[in-house]
Amino acid sequence: MFAAGLLRTPAILGILGITFLTFIASVRATEVSAGSTVTFSVTADGSAPFSYQWQKDSVNIAGATIQTFRISSFQTGDAGTYTVTVSNSAGSTKSAPATVTVKAATAATAPAITSQPVSQIVTAGEAASFSVAASGDPAPAYQWQRGGANLSGATGATLSIPSAQAADAGNYTVVVSNSAGSVTSGAASLTVQPAPVTPVTIVIPTTSQIVTTGHTVTFTASGAADGGQWQVSNDGGSTWSNLSAGGAYRNVTAATLEITGVTAAMNNNRYRYVTAAGTSNAVLLTVAATFFPFPVGLAADSAGNLYVSDTAADTVQKISGNGTVVLLAGTAGQIGTTDGTGTGARFNDPAGLAAAPDGTVSVADYANGTIRRITPAGAVTTLAGSTTTRGNADGTGTAATFSSPLGVALDGNGNLYVADALNSTVRKVTADGGVTTVAGKAGVTGSTDATGTAARFNHPTGIAVDSAGNVYVADATNNTIRKIAPAGAVTTLAGLAGVSGSSDGAGNGALFNNPGGLAVDPAGNVYVADTGNSTIRKVTPAGNVTTLAGLPGIAGLMDGTGGTAWFNQPQGLARDASGALYVTDTGNAAIRKVTPAGTVTTLSLTAGPAPTQPTDTAASSSSGTGSTAPTSGGSTSTAAPSTGSGGGGGGGALGSWFAAALGVACLLRRAVRPR
Numbered sequence: 001m002f003a004a005g006l007l008r009t010p011a012i013l014g015i016l017g018i019t020f021l022t023f024i025a026s027v028r029a030t031e032v033s034a035g036s037t038v039t040f041s042v043t044a045d046g047s048a049p050f051s052y053q054w055q056k057d058s059v060n061i062a063g064a065t066i067q068t069f070r071i072s073s074f075q076t077g078d079a080g081t082y083t084v085t086v087s088n089s090a091g092s093t094k095s096a097p098a099t100v101t102v103k104a105a106t107a108a109t110a111p112a113i114t115s116q117p118v119s120q121i122v123t124a125g126e127a128a129s130f131s132v133a134a135s136g137d138p139a140p141a142y143q144w145q146r147g148g149a150n151l152s153g154a155t156g157a158t159l160s161i162p163s164a165q166a167a168d169a170g171n172y173t174v175v176v177s178n179s180a181g182s183v184t185s186g187a188a189s190l191t192v193q194p195a196p197v198t199p200v201t202i203v204i205p206t207t208s209q210i211v212t213t214g215h216t217v218t219f220t221a222s223g224a225a226d227g228g229q230w231q232v233s234n235d236g237g238s239t240w241s242n243l244s245a246g247g248a249y250r251n252v253t254a255a256t257l258e259i260t261g262v263t264a265a266m267n268n269n270r271y272r273y274v275t276a277a278g279t280s281n282a283v284l285l286t287v288a289a290t291f292f293p294f295p296v297g298l299a300a301d302s303a304g305n306l307y308v309s310d311t312a313a314d315t316v317q318k319i320s321g322n323g324t325v326v327l328l329a330g331t332a333g334q335i336g337t338t339d340g341t342g343t344g345a346r347f348n349d350p351a352g353l354a355a356a357p358d359g360t361v362s363v364a365d366y367a368n369g370t371i372r373r374i375t376p377a378g379a380v381t382t383l384a385g386s387t388t389t390r391g392n393a394d395g396t397g398t399a400a401t402f403s404s405p406l407g408v409a410l411d412g413n414g415n416l417y418v419a420d421a422l423n424s425t426v427r428k429v430t431a432d433g434g435v436t437t438v439a440g441k442a443g444v445t446g447s448t449d450a451t452g453t454a455a456r457f458n459h460p461t462g463i464a465v466d467s468a469g470n471v472y473v474a475d476a477t478n479n480t481i482r483k484i485a486p487a488g489a490v491t492t493l494a495g496l497a498g499v500s501g502s503s504d505g506a507g508n509g510a511l512f513n514n515p516g517g518l519a520v521d522p523a524g525n526v527y528v529a530d531t532g533n534s535t536i537r538k539v540t541p542a543g544n545v546t547t548l549a550g551l552p553g554i555a556g557l558m559d560g561t562g563g564t565a566w567f568n569q570p571q572g573l574a575r576d577a578s579g580a581l582y583v584t585d586t587g588n589a590a591i592r593k594v595t596p597a598g599t600v601t602t603l604s605l606t607a608g609p610a611p612t613q614p615t616d617t618a619a620s621s622s623s624g625t626g627s628t629a630p631t632s633g634g635s636t637s638t639a640a641p642s643t644g645s646g647g648g649g650g651g652g653a654l655g656s657w658f659a660a661a662l663g664v665a666c667l668l669r670r671a672v673r674p675r
Helices: 656-671
Strands: 007-015 018-024 029-030 034-043 050-054 068-074 081-087 091-094 098-104 109-115 120-123 128-131 133-137 139-147 158-161 170-178 180-182 188-193 208-212 219-220 229-233 254-261 268-276 283-288 294-299 305-312 317-318 324-329 348-357 361-365 370-374 380-385 403-410 414-420 426-430 434-439 462-467 469-475 479-484 490-494 513-522 526-530 534-537 543-547 570-575 581-585 590-594 597-602 628-629 637-638
Touching: 007 543, 018 091, 034 081, 081 597, 109 170, 120 128, 133 170, 170 434, 208 219, 208 590, 294 361, 294 581, 305 348, 305 570, 317 348, 348 414, 348 570, 361 403, 361 414, 370 403, 403 469, 403 513, 414 469, 426 462, 434 526, 462 526, 469 513, 469 526, 479 513, 513 581, 526 581, 534 570, 570 656
Parallel strands: 029 098, 120 188, 208 283, 294 348, 294 570, 348 403, 403 462, 462 513, 513 570
Antiparallel strands: 007 018, 018 034, 034 068, 050 081, 081 091, 081 098, 109 133, 128 158, 139 170, 170 180, 170 188, 219 254, 229 268, 268 283, 294 305, 305 317, 317 324, 348 361, 361 370, 370 380, 403 414, 414 426, 426 434, 462 469, 469 479, 479 490, 513 526, 526 534, 534 543, 570 581, 581 590, 590 597, 628 637
């Protein structure tokens, strides 16, 4: 086969049994341009092997002895008639001739532009292109220019700019040239308009914040950078004024505003964040009365009521489903050991709570070293433990002793499980007050997984029980979550003993920081008030840990979802029938709600009717009798404030700085009480 218009025509030659299929010239003479590539090819039909000899004008061509013969640059001297002789063992035969001539040379023509490039207007980031069409012989070459300067690599008939920017704007021309000359196109302008500014939506991810007086609240403008200006309106948003740093306000030009020591005068203030890119939505601040100066323990009953123990006030209060708060038992500012009804009863740093379906509440009365019970009518009795002796004795009622009961949890049979923190043990209390030690050895700390008293704990605080009878323990100082099977075998479900942190992960690949209150759902997932991290964590039955809400290491008050919500030393946990978690956010003196999706809100509470003071005065005479807690050796020392709680909703362990501050506060509190 050869170029330049040769036709393929079969010729069947019956000589020596060899049939040829070859390319022959058409009837007309075939012309090719000088410099073209011409290829001749023949196909023979016969008995292989074949040999070939190509001829020009009947003269053998040296070296042309294969089936195909090619002339790479056909010139005038190559013009002529070409044949090929094909041979095999039976003989040889010659193909039909193919005649090739060279076109006469013609004069080159200078290029002429037949279609000019067209001006364009594009938006920054859009594609732009210019095209030109030109004639000329030989075929012309192209060089695009902007402002008269050559553009590197722009040598085609079309110039493409994939994403035009302001720097690409200008006048574009193209030089079209060949050996006969060159021509420059007309100028085509490119105008690049700025991309439209997308309005920046700055959102504060809460419609309101509820904070108790004297505490701190934080607002963050999502999607905004620092360098803006926070503003406040105290007339419902009609007028706004810039905030100045100092006093209660911090970070007034940063995306996150902090308001410390919130006062009642700030109630119903609105705040917004203003930047050059836009203004955030306005958010309402609600300042609520402090119902719980230091909420620790938390429990929920089947009717949707919550119960809160307040270590600083020495009371247990009830929150109904509509957010009304009433005193269930104890008197604020009065400590003691008295059993009685309502305000006639006395507590001493009540901590963990557990609620039975009928509304009976069990209390870990930490500084009294006892387990108390409160009926729905507010009648308080002591179920187990001695108010005069600290220890670790198993027994019934007052014959049993505790060191520092923090967490309590109720199982399906009416038994209570108690995290006896300073004994580093887990105790069981039957409905009739019988106390036994389930796991751990009194006074011996450690992290050993084993059965019963061979296992070791280090300051257990929160506690919860699932429907199968498994007991879960927040082993605070070990920074682990432990599991006690019904037969007493203790294993570590998650966390690495002795190592604090906030990492999510599986088993000992997860880290906690002083975990406190626990709650468990029907599927066996354990929820943890990770007190030192100010987060709420979730642990699956397989030990996989994730952070449900809160930002590790950030202590503050902000409603939101996941990491956009902030807590401050959360301790108690309780779970309701819908799957929502409730949290005693101790450092914020607030009760928070966490949905299964991790959305956090602060409960809006109102005061219910004041309790009626009992007519007998026996209770008031004991107001100071519990201010000191006897030790197991008979000497007395001022009781430390509770450092956590569990059960029903669990409780938590305080950070060391927080515990120290509370200890000082409690000492001062008791120093001024009447003796």
